[in-house]
Amino acid sequence: MSEIMFAEPVRRAMQAAPWYDQARRAALSELLARLAAEGYDFVAPTPATQRRVLARPGWSEGRTLRDLLGWSLPVASGLLAPDMEAALVAAGAVSVAADGTLRPQLRASRVEDVLFWHSAYPTTAEDSVFLGPDSHRFAGWILARMDSGARTILDYGAGAGVGGIIAARRARSAHLTIADLNPKALFLASINAERAGVAHDVARVERPSDLAGPFDLIVTHPPFMIDAQARAYRDGGDLYGARLSLDWMVQGVDLLAPGGRLILHTGVSIVDGRDVLRAALEPALPAQGVALTYRELDTDIFGEDLSEPGYRAVERIAAIGTVLERTG
Secondary structure, eight states, X not given: OOOOOOOHHHHHHHHTSTTOOHHHHHHHHHHHHHHHHTTOOOOOOOHHHHHHHHTSTTOSSBOSHHHHHTSOOOEETTSSOXXXXXXXXXXXXXXXXXXXXXXXXXXXXXXXXXXXEEEOSSOOSTTOOOOSHHHHHHHHHHHHHOOTTOOEEEEETOTTOHHHHHHHHHHSSOEEEEEESOHHHHHHHHHHHHHTTOOEEEEEOSSGGGSOOOEEEEEEOOOOBOOTTOOTTTBOOHHHHTHHHHHHHHHHHTTEEEEEEEXXXXXXXXXXXXXXXXXXXXXXXXXXXXXXXXXXXXXXXXXXXXXXXGGTTOSEEEEEEEEEEXXX
């Protein structure tokens, strides 16, 4: 496996983290290939569904590889094939607890026909790399709206890299730039991209305007929740969680090549029947040279969060998809 040449600031950020080294990267890449070859499959549910399933009797411990890497359950050492257990430990995908049980550190889940490494449940750490049902809706929206002739693709706020990897596989000859603020996301997304056969580079940036275009295609799935803990992978800022979605679209337009498209999936709060993102977006876009497509993809998501204090004025959260096309 060839070594991805991370830019020096990205490499320094990764090397400062206890989970990073090139040997671990190689081991995780090989392990992901082995999982795919052996037919491993898991689709990550919402956290609310996960909690309900794990609350059932008999779900406190697992017995299978899918229990461990999918449902994030501890599994007693010796239940898995010895070579698989050794590979999991060597790659740091699991740790061995004092009682001898294997504890998941990562999760492997499928989107479309690709396996992705992301963070184990629960995703409470500040540097968690999230993947869930939104990722499937995001991938479907990209495939429905992208130009398969795109040669340069940016996945901004990439997380596990789902959007960019799915798009680059459809475009085939494209080069993907994976951009995120989180070094762990860049580390895992790069492994996921390499194992999916996608040529790529990575960039650690704080905002889209930190990058230099142009790109034929930009895909992005901003955090959109109101999060009291202000976790970077979850908190969307003000505008009832829509601030990052608004800012990333407005800044992203400037990175598009003529004819290029920015495809976004996010969630928006509906307040008194009003979509707060759309109300703010349309006047913020250039009056000419940009065509907007805006669709409500799911009318009601994350309803369990409406009981949180920040959502007292919100009647529902909707999943939306947008396409911004640079026409001039």
